[in-house]
Amino acid sequence: MKTSYVSNLAIQSAMRLTIQQNQSDLLKATQEQTTGRHYDVGLALGATASRSLNLQREMDRLNSMKTTNAVVTQRLSGSQGALETMAKAAEKVRDTLVTYKGNDAATQLKIQKTEIMGALQTFTAAANTSFNGEFLFSGINTDAKPIADYSTTPPSAAKTAFDSALSTFMAAQIPALTGMDQFSVAQMQDFIKNTVEPMFTGTGWDANWSDASSQNMTSRISASEVIESSTNANAKGFRMFALASVISAELMDRNVTPEVRAAIGVEALQYAEQGIAGLNAERSSLGISESRVKKANTSIEAQLKLVNTHVADLEGIDPIETSTRINTLKVQLETSYTLTSRLQQMSLLNFL
Template identity: 75%
Template structure:
């Protein structure tokens, strides 16, 4: 009978290999326990992996859309706030016209002009509101300030256009002084000379750099909404027209009947502006409501997708926890055996 020996070095090498394998397995199971999904989806799921990836892509798309909706909601909210400010400015002009109607006093007209110019400045500032570096009322021209300042230094193009229009009209009608205007002539000047400057190409040339095409945003897989308005809408034009008429003509040297004609025209235009601004706010309010409903729907869909993905990718937490504990025990045992083997040396027995 022949006996053979086994080197303790060979045993230690085998034990080290066992420890490495156990450590790698423990790392995988610990990660699974933390994330709740399989360590290697492709290896575990096989052909089902493509289904899992498709669902995950859909989930990522919904998350991106929710983030976009949050930005759209903020833009709409900022637009609503600016429109409210503009509406108050328009109401200020209307109230001022009502307050000083029938008053021909020089001081009263100076106050009226100051009030109207102040309201016009507030309106213009609100119209030029920006959000996240984009102008809210520029349509798709978000990098361009939409509305020009009327009372600027040097004089704005709009101011120069008004002065030219008034001079040309008076010259064409042989009028040498404002006091010579009749109510009919003033109505004709307002309706047929000034109004077309605001409703036609003159608006783009002198007042607005905005695009008439509004910003649109996709809020769900099937819904696209207009997420802004622009400075070319009728409400903006009518407010500017009412303000210019009130500021430039009411304090001129005209008789009571002509001044009454100016006041009535300005009042009519500012009423149109207020109605238009209310309409714009209502439209944006509807858009806000649609965004909110779309986000709620996306959240519900995300919950369903997460549940389905977890069903595919998820692990048995109890089984994994048991496996982790077993691996830790094995690893501790391996460390102890390795320590014992390292102490097996002839030097200890000499």
């Protein structure tokens, strides 16, 4: 009869390896149960892992577009708020002109000028609204302040240009006008229509008022849609409001005849109405863009849900099977710990 030598050290080493393997398997299974996907997707899927990677890239692209759309939505919302403020300022000018129509008292004319200049300052502040360090109404020149302040010390370029144009027009008349009270209705209408208006509708606007680009910001909101996500201070509504404010503030309180003052009021009121209509048109345009972004986000959410479903089908694990495997591994570990403890207690001294 032959006996074989068995070392309890060898048995303990084998048990330690078993414990380490079970611990590793338990860690992986626990992570799978937590994440709901295979611990090693490439190993589990094999050749189909490329499909999973493609779906992950598509998911990243959709999430990136969703994040971009959130910024676009905030930009549009900020623009709408500023345009609403500007429209109210334009309505203030219109209402002031209507309220003080036919009033030639110096004190009333002073109040009228103060209210109109206040509305112009409110308008300018709203037009220079910025978001995330970028001006909303500068077009693609987002780092440039779109509208210059009119009332400044020293006088602004726009104020200087207006005063120069008025002096030049008066000197060019035959005979030359030496005072505002010498203006006729026809001359004042000529001055406003053919001298002042072109300063706001032509190159004078860019030279004296605006540093904005006429090209609006665009944003891609889906794979196939690009929208204008802003407007700019060169739009007609901005120009007409500024024109209405300047001619009413600069001319209405001058020493002109009541007939000339009435003619100025008529022209200013028309420009104010055009400004209000133009600003509301910009608000409508941005409203359409907001609606398109909302629809695009709905589509993106649907696509993300579909992609997530496909990814889950590929990478997902069976939670019941995983839970059973975890329980089995725990039992095996407890058994291994018990056996290891008993092996460590074995000694010949116990049998002597």
